[in-house]
Amino acid sequence: MFDVTYLLPLVVLCPLLGAVLCAAFGEVKELRRFAHWPALVFAALSCVCAVTAAVNVPDYQPRLATAPLSYITFPYQETGADRIDWFAVTTGSGSRLRVELSLTADNLSGVMLLGVTFIGFWIVVFSVGYMKGSPGFPRYFAVVSLFLASMTLLVLADNFILMFAGWEGVGLCSYLLVGYWHHKPSAADAARKAFLVTRLGDVGLILGIGMLWYMQQTFADLTDHSNALDYTVAFHYARQMADQNPAMFTAACLLIFLGCVGKSAQFPLYVWLPDAMEGPTPVSALIHAATMVTAGVYLLARCTPLVALVPGVQVTVACVGAATAFIAGFIALTQTDLKRVLAYSTVSQLGFMFLAVGSGGGGVLQTVAVTAAIFHLFTHAFFKAVLFLSAGSVMHAMHDHIDMRDFSGLRKVLPVTHLTFLCGAVALAGVPIFSGFWSKDMVLEAALRAGESPRFGPVYMVLFGVALVTALMTAFYTFRAYFRTFWGELRMPEGAHPHETWTMNVPLIVLAVGAVAVGVVAEPFTHWFSHYLGAAPILKASDGGRVAEHHLNWPLMGGSAAVALAGVGLAYYLYVVKPAAPAKLASGMGSPYYLSLNRLYMDEIYNVLFVQPLTLLAGLCKLIEAVVFDLVRLVASVPRYLGDVVLRPLQNGLVQFYALAMVMGVAAFVGYLVLFAK
Amino acid sequence: MIGVSHYLAVGAILFGLGLVGFLTRRNLIVMFLSAEMMLQGVALNFVAFSRHHGNMHGQVFTLFVIAVAACEAGIALALFLALYRRKRSLDVSLWQDLREAGIDEARDDEPLPAEPKEEPLPTLPPAGTLPARAEERQYV
Numbered sequence: 001m002f003d004v005t006y007l008l009p010l011v012v013l014c015p016l017l018g019a020v021l022c023a024a025f026g027e028v029k030e031l032r033r034f035a036h037w038p039a040l041v042f043a044a045l046s047c048v049c050a051v052t053a054a055v056n057v058p059d060y061q062p063r064l065a066t067a068p069l070s071y072i073t074f075p076y077q078e079t080g081a082d083r084i085d086w087f088a089v090t091t092g093s094g095s096r097l098r099v100e101l102s103l104t105a106d107n108l109s110g111v112m113l114l115g116v117t118f119i120g121f122w123i124v125v126f127s128v129g130y131m132k133g134s135p136g137f138p139r140y141f142a143v144v145s146l147f148l149a150s151m152t153l154l155v156l157a158d159n160f161i162l163m164f165a166g167w168e169g170v171g172l173c174s175y176l177l178v179g180y181w182h183h184k185p186s187a188a189d190a191a192r193k194a195f196l197v198t199r200l201g202d203v204g205l206i207l208g209i210g211m212l213w214y215m216q217q218t219f220a221d222l223t224d225h226s227n228a229l230d231y232t233v234a235f236h237y238a239r240q241m242a243d244q245n246p247a248m249f250t251a252a253c254l255l256i257f258l259g260c261v262g263k264s265a266q267f268p269l270y271v272w273l274p275d276a277m278e279g280p281t282p283v284s285a286l287i288h289a290a291t292m293v294t295a296g297v298y299l300l301a302r303c304t305p306l307v308a309l310v311p312g313v314q315v316t317v318a319c320v321g322a323a324t325a326f327i328a329g330f331i332a333l334t335q336t337d338l339k340r341v342l343a344y345s346t347v348s349q350l351g352f353m354f355l356a357v358g359s360g361g362g363g364v365l366q367t368v369a370v371t372a373a374i375f376h377l378f379t380h381a382f383f384k385a386v387l388f389l390s391a392g393s394v395m396h397a398m399h400d401h402i403d404m405r406d407f408s409g410l411r412k413v414l415p416v417t418h419l420t421f422l423c424g425a426v427a428l429a430g431v432p433i434f435s436g437f438w439s440k441d442m443v444l445e446a447a448l449r450a451g452e453s454p455r456f457g458p459v460y461m462v463l464f465g466v467a468l469v470t471a472l473m474t475a476f477y478t479f480r481a482y483f484r485t486f487w488g489e490l491r492m493p494e495g496a497h498p499h500e501t502w503t504m505n506v507p508l509i510v511l512a513v514g515a516v517a518v519g520v521v522a523e524p525f526t527h528w529f530s531h532y533l534g535a536a537p538i539l540k541a542s543d544g545g546r547v548a549e550h551h552l553n554w555p556l557m558g559g560s561a562a563v564a565l566a567g568v569g570l571a572y573y574l575y576v577v578k579p580a581a582p583a584k585l586a587s588g589m590g591s592p593y594y595l596s597l598n599r600l601y602m603d604e605i606y607n608v609l610f611v612q613p614l615t616l617l618a619g620l621c622k623l624i625e626a627v628v629f630d631l632v633r634l635v636a637s638v639p640r641y642l643g644d645v646v647l648r649p650l651q652n653g654l655v656q657f658y659a660l661a662m663v664m665g666v667a668a669f670v671g672y673l674v675l676f677a678k
Numbered sequence: 679m680i681g682v683s684h685y686l687a688v689g690a691i692l693f694g695l696g697l698v699g700f701l702t703r704r705n706l707i708v709m710f711l712s713a714e715m716m717l718q719g720v721a722l723n724f725v726a727f728s729r730h731h732g733n734m735h736g737q738v739f740t741l742f743v744i745a746v747a748a749c750e751a752g753i754a755l756a757l758f759l760a761l762y763r764r765k766r767s768l769d770v771s772l773w774q775d776l777r778e779a780g781i782d783e784a785r786d787d788e789p790l791p792a793e794p795k796e797e798p799l800p801t802l803p804p805a806g807t808l809p810a811r812a813e814e815r816q817y818v
Binding site: 657 | 697773
């Protein structure tokens with residue numbers, strides 16, 4: 001009988017196989033031109049498997065009575081026989097940790113899978129046109145395929161360790177792809193920066209996971225088969241852990257959150273994401289907008305049963321999210337690099353998602369909080385992907401120029417790109433009926449409802465205000481970019497030959513339709529999305545049986561629509577009606593303008609605070625090493641010198657010299673025997 | 679009365695002469711002869727002690743020494759022939775190639791006196807007609 005369970009490993013293994021084949025094709029001269037085909041075919045297969053699995057999730061009965069929080073798992077967990085061990089650790093105190101290669105899918109993973117594989121597939125299609133003729137073509141597709149495998153593994157993993165493997169896998173792929181043009185120093189630096197900054201968060205994540213394991217060791221009823229780091233087991237014991245060791249439990253949650261902050265580019269670790277735009281644009285769309293950077297939001301949503309027990313952590317999450325949203329939005333106002341604007345906007349939107357996840361601390365049902373965050377994640381994946389791909393199309397046509405000062409009025413020469421960018425822009429700005437409007441509205445509503453909580457109410461009210469201001473800025477900078485790129489008189493840099501190809505247009509159109517429609521179809525009137533996600537066992541368990549009611553908050557929607565339209569109108573006024581006004585306004589603004597233009601001097605501050613002292617320390621280490629090294633070399637050179645001076649001349653190749661040496665040796669020996677031996 | 683010490687003295691003298699010859703002469707064949715002389719000195723010791731102790735051990739050894747010396751002579755002379763063919767000389771100092779890399783070759787400040795030029799063997803005056811083929815004419 002056909003069994004959905006078997007699709008889960010296929011979802012992960014298909015792109016992995018694709019990666020291997022791409023790399024293999026790249027090695028064979030005749031097949032090099034076709035190196036994109038494995039990535040394309042296996043991404044499509046993976047997408048089909050993922051969609052089938054995701055659709056089947058709600059109908060699937062829980063397989064195991066002892067694991068009520070998970071849905072589909074692979075391999076089956078009824079008996080221990082089918083289980084595939086990855087590795088096992090036994091500590092000194094006899095506690096055992098078995099890590100298994102098992103996958104699980106619930107409604108949350110289903111949503112993520114849909115986004116990752118569907119958007120991933122279309123971005124691979126786009127890349128075929130975009131990367132044509134680039135050296136290292138097979139390398140690109142191999143790594144993108146590997147990325148899809150890692151990301152699906154991250155989403156489908158059944159335990160923290162396997163999730164961490166996927167987590168590091170996507171980090172590695174991000175590093176490889178940001179540094180794709182590694183001969184360019186700025187790209188190599190950006191790749192290193194991305195890797196190191198996210199590593200900071202990853203250290204926190206692995207420490208948090210270790211703490212969870214440490215706390216669970218005390219529970220006697222853990223058997224060999226119920227792994228201490230399986231999601232289900234960890235969530236099952238969450239309440240006990242929080243009661244037994246509240247301080248450590250809070251610390252573990254905060255450390256896991258730190259991992260999310262690094263991966264999802266939140267304040268203060270967001271600095272790597274704008275630099276990551278050095279990579280090819282489809283990569284920016286796939287990894288640094290639609291999928292990898294949302295892994296932090298996914299992990300926080302996945303850990304809802306843990307985090308829900310410590311409202312303080314959730315408030316922290318919300319504060320960090322709102323702060324990031326505001327800061328990144330503020331910086332995006334004045335950037336002139338089209339991709340940087342989009343990058344800061346991604347950081348800002350991720351901040352919105354964190355704000356939504358964190359609003360669970362204000363008494364909002366976890367289901368509502370997580371649904372708002374994941375819905376925004378879902379719609380954002382579509383419209384940000386289409387925005388980035390459109391920017392890529394512009395960049396492709398403008399001969400690798402991406403600075404908005406170099407071109408304008410492109411709507412006549414790039415009609416398809418213009419329309420798709422517009423679709424993405426209206427969605428991002430939150431213009432009514434487009435998808436970003438509905439999801440941003442859910443985030444705002446979650447924050448507003450959290451504001452009614454007696455304990456943290458005022459905090460959430462402030463955060464709500466910040467989010468509203470950020471929404472205004474979002475609409476403004478999005479349409480500032482749109483008007484500066486596509487409106488006004490036609491200007492192009494030298495060497496540009498505007499053209500659009502079908503391999504690039506089709507993904508743009510598909511994703512643009514998604515960006516426009518997915519919001520209104522999935523949520524506001526049908527509530528498909530919240531019904532689907534709300535059925536997730538982890539969310540149900542976290543809310544303890546309370547069920548969220550669906551309603552539309554008309555005043556809030558009106559307000560947010562007004563804010564979005566105001567932002568769009570302001571951008572229209574400044575950049576279309578009075579094109580001379582922005583410069584005057586900028587000089588009139590003074591310091592806030594320069595703060596934004598120079599990205600709040602964040603890189604400079606980090607440079608002084610961290611990079612310089614570390615460089616100094618490295619210099620000191622180098623000095624010490626030089627001294628020690630030379631000392632060792634000095635000692636080591638003595639035998640060598642002696643050998644050179646004394647022993648080498650003895651080996652002169654003269655037979656009679658050797659004979660003389662022998663005779664002298666014998667004479668000395670005999671002399672000793674005669675004179676001294678008794 | 680001639681005692682064992684006389685034999686030993688003669689053996690030691692033979693050995694010493696051989697040793698000095700081996701270390702100082704550079705002609706390979708003379709060196710080989712010197713080495714043989716050392717062997718004979720040792721063989722004389724063996725025979726002397728055999729007589730002194732009244733058993734056959736030393737004599738057996740002596741037989742072995744003579745047999746080994748004979749083999750040695752065969753091998754050594756064959757080697758010398760091969761070496762001579764390579765360098766047209768029996769000077770042992772021409773063979774220094776196994777020295778350490780980077781060490782200069784040992785040069786003799788007092789080279790051997792030039793070998794007297796061999797007088798050509800007498801040849802008979804040619805008789806009869808010149809051979810017709812060119813390659814045969816060289817023997818005339």
